[in-house]
Amino acid sequence: MLSFKELSRRDFLKICTIVTATMGLPATMIDKVSAALRGKKPTVVWLQFMECTGCTESLLRADHPPLGRFLLEIVNLEYHETLMPAAGKQAEEVLHDVVKREKGKYICVVEGAVSKKDGGVYCQIGGKPAIEILKEVGNKAALVIAMGTCASFGGLQAAHPNPTGAVGVWDVILRDKVINIPGCPPNPYNFLATVGYILTFGKLPELDDYRRPKFAYGRLIHDHCERRGHFDSGRFAERFGDEGHRKGYCLYKLGCKGPATYSNCPSKRFCGVDVWPVSAGHPCIGCTEPNFWDNLTPIYKPIGETEE
Amino acid sequence: MGKKITVDPITRIEGHLRIDVEVEGGKVVNAWASAQMWRGVEVILKGRDPREAWAFTQRICGVCTTVHAIASVRCVENALGMEIPLNAQYVRNIILCAHGMHDHMVHFYHLSALDWVDILSALKADPKKTAELAQSISDWEGNSVTYFENIQKTLKKFVESGQIGPFRNGYWGHPQMKLPPEVNLLAVAHYLTALDYQYKADQVVAILGGKNPHIQTVTVGGIALAINPDSPDAFNMERIAYIRELLLAVKEFTQKVYLNDVIAIGCLYKDWFGIGRGVTNYLAVPDLPLDTKGTRFDLPGGTIFNGDLKSYTPIKSFNDPYFRDNVAESVAHSWYEDVGVRHPWKGETIPNYTGFNYNGKYSWAKAPRFKGEPMQVGPLAQVLMGIASNHPLTMKWVNYAINKAKTLGVNLGVDDLHSTMGRHLARAIRAAMLADLALKHLELLEKNIAKGDYSIWNEVKFPKREIRGFGFHEAPRGTLSHWIVIKNGKIKNYQCVVPSTWNVSPRCEKGKLGPYEASLIDNPVVEPEKPLEVLRTIHSFDPCIACAVHIMDTRGKEIKRVKVL
Numbered sequence: 001m002l003s004f005k006e007l008s009r010r011d012f013l014k015i016c017t018i019v020t021a022t023m024g025l026p027a028t029m030i031d032k033v034s035a036a037l038r039g040k041k042p043t044v045v046w047l048q049f050m051e052c053t054g055c056t057e058s059l060l061r062a063d064h065p066p067l068g069r070f071l072l073e074i075v076n077l078e079y080h081e082t083l084m085p086a087a088g089k090q091a092e093e094v095l096h097d098v099v100k101r102e103k104g105k106y107i108c109v110v111e112g113a114v115s116k117k118d119g120g121v122y123c124q125i126g127g128k129p130a131i132e133i134l135k136e137v138g139n140k141a142a143l144v145i146a147m148g149t150c151a152s153f154g155g156l157q158a159a160h161p162n163p164t165g166a167v168g169v170w171d172v173i174l175r176d177k178v179i180n181i182p183g184c185p186p187n188p189y190n191f192l193a194t195v196g197y198i199l200t201f202g203k204l205p206e207l208d209d210y211r212r213p214k215f216a217y218g219r220l221i222h223d224h225c226e227r228r229g230h231f232d233s234g235r236f237a238e239r240f241g242d243e244g245h246r247k248g249y250c251l252y253k254l255g256c257k258g259p260a261t262y263s264n265c266p267s268k269r270f271c272g273v274d275v276w277p278v279s280a281g282h283p284c285i286g287c288t289e290p291n292f293w294d295n296l297t298p299i300y301k302p303i304g305e306t307e308e
Numbered sequence: 309m310g311k312k313i314t315v316d317p318i319t320r321i322e323g324h325l326r327i328d329v330e331v332e333g334g335k336v337v338n339a340w341a342s343a344q345m346w347r348g349v350e351v352i353l354k355g356r357d358p359r360e361a362w363a364f365t366q367r368i369c370g371v372c373t374t375v376h377a378i379a380s381v382r383c384v385e386n387a388l389g390m391e392i393p394l395n396a397q398y399v400r401n402i403i404l405c406a407h408g409m410h411d412h413m414v415h416f417y418h419l420s421a422l423d424w425v426d427i428l429s430a431l432k433a434d435p436k437k438t439a440e441l442a443q444s445i446s447d448w449e450g451n452s453v454t455y456f457e458n459i460q461k462t463l464k465k466f467v468e469s470g471q472i473g474p475f476r477n478g479y480w481g482h483p484q485m486k487l488p489p490e491v492n493l494l495a496v497a498h499y500l501t502a503l504d505y506q507y508k509a510d511q512v513v514a515i516l517g518g519k520n521p522h523i524q525t526v527t528v529g530g531i532a533l534a535i536n537p538d539s540p541d542a543f544n545m546e547r548i549a550y551i552r553e554l555l556l557a558v559k560e561f562t563q564k565v566y567l568n569d570v571i572a573i574g575c576l577y578k579d580w581f582g583i584g585r586g587v588t589n590y591l592a593v594p595d596l597p598l599d600t601k602g603t604r605f606d607l608p609g610g611t612i613f614n615g616d617l618k619s620y621t622p623i624k625s626f627n628d629p630y631f632r633d634n635v636a637e638s639v640a641h642s643w644y645e646d647v648g649v650r651h652p653w654k655g656e657t658i659p660n661y662t663g664f665n666y667n668g669k670y671s672w673a674k675a676p677r678f679k680g681e682p683m684q685v686g687p688l689a690q691v692l693m694g695i696a697s698n699h700p701l702t703m704k705w706v707n708y709a710i711n712k713a714k715t716l717g718v719n720l721g722v723d724d725l726h727s728t729m730g731r732h733l734a735r736a737i738r739a740a741m742l743a744d745l746a747l748k749h750l751e752l753l754e755k756n757i758a759k760g761d762y763s764i765w766n767e768v769k770f771p772k773r774e775i776r777g778f779g780f781h782e783a784p785r786g787t788l789s790h791w792i793v794i795k796n797g798k799i800k801n802y803q804c805v806v807p808s809t810w811n812v813s814p815r816c817e818k819g820k821l822g823p824y825e826a827s828l829i830d831n832p833v834v835e836p837e838k839p840l841e842v843l844r845t846i847h848s849f850d851p852c853i854a855c856a857v858h859i860m861d862t863r864g865k866e867i868k869r870v871k872v873l
Contacts, residue, residue: 041471050347052854053322054370054521060414060503061510061520068503072462076471081319085422085478087843088315094477121661123345125324126316156347156367163348163659185370185521226541237534240527240765245534248541271507271514273550279541280518282525282532285363293352299360 041076042199043106045098045137048081049130050123050157050166051112054185055148056082061271062188075107075195081125092126099140107195108141110134110151110169113158117165131172138173143198145179146170147191149287152180152210159293170211179204180211184287187268190216210290212262221258221284225266227251237281245281255300256283263288310337313836316344318846320419322371323853325812327824328666329842331833336842339821339828340666341812343673343857346643346659353802358384358794359528359768361802365790366522368804369855373521374407374513375783376790376804376855382602383790384528386626387777388770391600393763396530398753399516401596401606402551403523404781405746406516409558410509411784412687412739413566416732417495417502420847423840424573425487425495428480431467433493435460441490445572445716448564450501451494459497479840484832487576498569505561508554512746515551530765535757548754555750559743570736571709574729575718584728584845586827588615589681590689591810593623593631593789595782596745598752602626606745607782608693608702611678615726620696632778635789635805638675640817641668649677649817652791652803653776672857675816676805684823685786685810686849688725688734695722701744705737728827731848770797783807785850808856811849824849 048056059067071077078098079091086094098106112130115122120129138144146152146169157166170178181191194213197205205213222228230236230250237245238253250256261284265276278284286296296303310332318325324344329336353361362380366373378400385392435456442451466472479485487495510520516533517523525533536542574581594609603625610622623631638649645658664670675682683689694702706722713720724730774795781788786807793801813822821829824846831841 041469043471048324050345052367052370054367054373057370057373057521060506061514063507066503066507068500071473072466075473077473078476080474081317082322083418084319084474084476086476087317087319088839090477090479090838091317091319118661122348122659123324125344156352156364159352159364161351163351164346166347184367239767240530240532241534241763246536246542246762247539248534265519270519271511273511273515275514275518277518277524280516280525280532281534281542282518282527285524293364297360298357299363300357 041074043098043102044075044077044109045095045106045141046077046080046109046111047133047137049110049112049114049134049151050164051148051150051155053082053111055111056080058185058188059191062192063272064189065192070192074199095137099137103140104142106141108138108144109147110138110144111147113150113154113166113168114172115164115166122164134169134172138169141177143179144169144173144177145181145191145194147181148186149182149184149292152182153290155184156293158291175211178211179207179213181216182210182212182288183263186288187216187264187270189268190264208262212288216264217262217288219262219264221261221263221266225258225278227278240281251278251281251283253302254283255298255302257286257292257296257303258284259303260296261286261289311836313833313839315839315842318843318851320422320843320847321851321853322369323851323856325846325851325853327828327842327846329828329833329839331836334832334834336828336831336833339825340670341814341822341824342664342671343812343853345853346672346857348659353799356799358387358770358792358797358799361792361799362526362528365804368806369852370521371411372783372785372852372855374403374517374523374526375781375788377523377526378404379779379781379788379790379804381526381528382626382779382781383777383792384779384794385777386779387775387792387794388768390529390766390768392530392766393761394600394756395535395753395761395764397597397600398749398756399531399533400526401749402746402753403513403516403526404595405742405749406509406512406555406558408742408784409562409739409746410506410513412735413502413506413509413562415784415850416566416570416736417499419850420732421495421499422478423844423847424485424577426480426485426492427463427475427478427496428467429485429487429489430493430496431460431464433460433489435493438490438493442494446564446568448560450565456493456497459500460493463496479838482838482840483834484840487573491573491576495569495573498565502561502566505558509558512551512554512558515547527765529768533764535762535764537757548750551750552747555743555746559747562743563740567705567709567736567740568712570732571712572716574733575713575716577729578718580729580844581720581724581727583831584731584827584848585726586829587682587684587821587823588726589613589678589683590692591678591683591685591787592690592693593780593782593787596749597626606748607690608697608699609690609782609787610693610697611683612692612696613681615723617692617696617722620693622697626780631780634679636677637805638677638816640675641814642671642674643669644674652778652789652805653793653801655803671812671814673809673812673814675813675822676810677816680818682813682816682820682822682826683810685807686731686735687738687784687786688731689786690782691734691737692725701741702737705740708740709733709737728845728848735850770794772796774800785852785855786810806852806855808852812851812853812856824851
């Protein structure tokens with residue numbers, strides 16, 4: 001259960017100022033987020049663009065916190081097209097009201113890429129191109145969290161030759177304002193713990209060069225994979241179902257992209273049942289990395305041989 | 309001249325959907341369903357390795373996760389004429405069942421229930437009466453007075469906070485909301501509890517799939533899930549036992565809570581068994597193959613035309629020409645260049661956005677047709693195939709539902725299923741079937757492993773010559789098919805005809821309305837500013853619009869021209 005500490009306002013702001021100065025962030029951003037926390041749940045607006053809804057679905061696979069508690073007690077998620085009863089005009093009214101009422105104070109979560117080509121006709125909601133909605137709602141937010149690889153880096157639709165000119169959020173919104181939580185979809189705890197971090201510590205988590213929180217993306221999969229001992233000792237599976245595969249040997253020769261992928265899959269695993277693709281027997285495909293659909297494919301070709 | 313109402317965005321679905329209806333005399337007289345997004349993945353698969361198509365196509369949809377991966381590997385296996393090991397079939401089958409239960413349950417409670425249930429009214433309910441009511445419908449152990457009291461307290465605190473999250477501006481107090489406060493409280497409570505049970509179903513999929521959403525153990529030739537009861541790092545007895553416990557818990561909730569809730573709410577809204585009929589041609593494909601070739605199945609498939617169960621024609625195998633030869637797509641009213649009606653192996657996709665035109669092109673979705681007819685797909689289609697073929701497990705749960713409705717004072721017949729509420733009921737019936745089938749296939753897997761069969765994968769080798777294949781899968785939203793042409797071991801063409809494409813289909817070249825559109829005709833609309841009834845009918849189909857939009861180019865053509873008006 002997440003909670004946030006009742007610091008004195010002076011101490012709280014002191015921490016915020018030191019941290020924001022260290023990180024080179026505009027001091028006003030954190031002020032705006034923290035101001036929203038005075039006894040109330042922070043307002044969140046969740047936008048969905050060129051996406052598959054897998055990132056939203058990943059929240060249904062979390063139990064700390066579970067989605068019920070997240071919605072009822074932790075955040076005030078006022079706009080989310082998959083969940084909200086209001087539709088059409090009723091939904092548009094909510095979005096306009098929130099953006100106006102909470103201008104500069106809400107957290108905007110984006111799922112999906114936006115299209116830059118041809119006036120954005122490839123994705124429209126309520127008759128407006130996705131990119132226009134992102135600009136308006138994202139620019140007025142205190143902070144934008146790009147949820148998933150599509151929102152972070154463009155994702156599937158941006159794979160060669162990117163027919164719709166799909167891009168990630170940080171190609172539209174000022175980068176300093178964006179946190180990327182990539183993955184296809186990401187481990188939901190990467191998102192939930194980032195929100196928890198901000199609400200509890202009153203600052204942004206440390207980010208890498210791709211604006212990904214280091215607590216989730218700070219280590220190569222290869223460097224904390226349980227099969228690393230097999231890699232180091234030269235024990236490999238050569239085909240699915242062979243003796244090495246059954247013994248749980250390294251999947252490098254089957255195409256594993258763990259050596260090129262920053263993520264916490266081996267340590268955090270998925271769905272509370274202690275699995276990730278490698279533990280089940282299939283190589284990592286590198287889904288937290290920018291342009292992995294092109295840079296880290298073919299999936300089954302060992303990484304030493306993958307073309308750039 | 310009627311009044312035109314546009315609802316955009318339709319919420320509580322997957323994807324971007326716009327619905328237009330023309331209302332006259334309080335009823336819908338015309339309707340248009342428009343898919344509002346196209347991702348242009350069409351050229352992306354061209355030239356890539358068919359063995360990894362499953363990873364790309366799975367990202368068509370994360371609500372319908374797993375299904376595009378399964379259909380994809382099947383179409384490549386079909387092109388290669390190959391069989392896969394029994395263990396691989398069983399693992400894919402358990403994934404189908406577990407994912408299906410998660411998906412159907414979430415659809416009813418979290419995507420649809422708020423069309424019928426008034427959250428604010430639940431605050432006025434008497435928890436004691438709610439418990440009595442709940443216990444009269446179901447013997448589920450969770451329906452205690454304390455349970456309902458606690459939920460009501462939580463709801464009260466939530467509403468009083470003034471920050472009610474996504475539940476703002478809902479249709480509370482709409483004249484079409486007819487449930488008494490106790491039923492509203494019951495539904496709200498189960499909405500929250502269902503979140504815990506759908507999670508357990510997700511966990512089953514994750515154990516078998518390596519992660520969820522977007523599994524990563526289905527692969528061309530079988531599965532990548534290493535099986536070895538004597539290895540610490542493979543699928544072993546502990547994993548099997550874990551799956552079993554989870555499935556037993558999900559079965560309880562699915563059969564005792566979800567199904568009974570749908571029956572009860574359906575009976576209280578029994579008028580809605582007479583609304584939303586629409587297209588009564590149905591298509592389902594058989595699934596849960598029991599052999600390595602795909603000739604015997606545990607879920608029935610076939611076609612029914614004009615609502616006449618006697619017209620039932622089965623689809624018999626993964627190679628059945630009856631299915632293979634009769635699927636085609638029209639783009640007459642879709643934002644693509646007119647290339648005529650095309651079979652998926654010969655289709656072309658050249659996007660051409662020309663704006664919304666009621667009498668012309670108005671959707672990114674193509675119009676699939678079977679023998680030239682629009683077809684409704686989904687759980688209702690599969691349940692009707694089961695009734696038509698006297699499939700024992702289908703009949704078990706259909707009869708259960710009919711008998712339960714009778715105890716609640718409503719006489720339901722098969723004909724009532726052709727409706728908005730019928731679709732919800734059929735989905736719950738299918739979920740109850742999947743609960744039984746999941747455990748059956750787990751046992752089949754276990755017994756096969758016990759025989760000493762640990763095989764999971766057959767070698768895949770592509771010839772240089774051109775080969776074609778198709779793969780089908782009965783997904784939670786209905787019939788899914790992938791179609792592939794491979795040359796020199798690389799993808800030359802790829803096409804998906806997705807269940808929601810069949811259902812969200814715009815008019816075809818013959819002007820026949822698609823299922824969503826046809827089902828809206830004659831729907832009441834009591835308050836045009838708040839067209840709740842439109843949402844009810846659309847949601848009954850369980851729309852998935854990321855799926856629906858035809859996104860695979862079959863010829864890898866670059867986009868030639870896009871007009872923006």
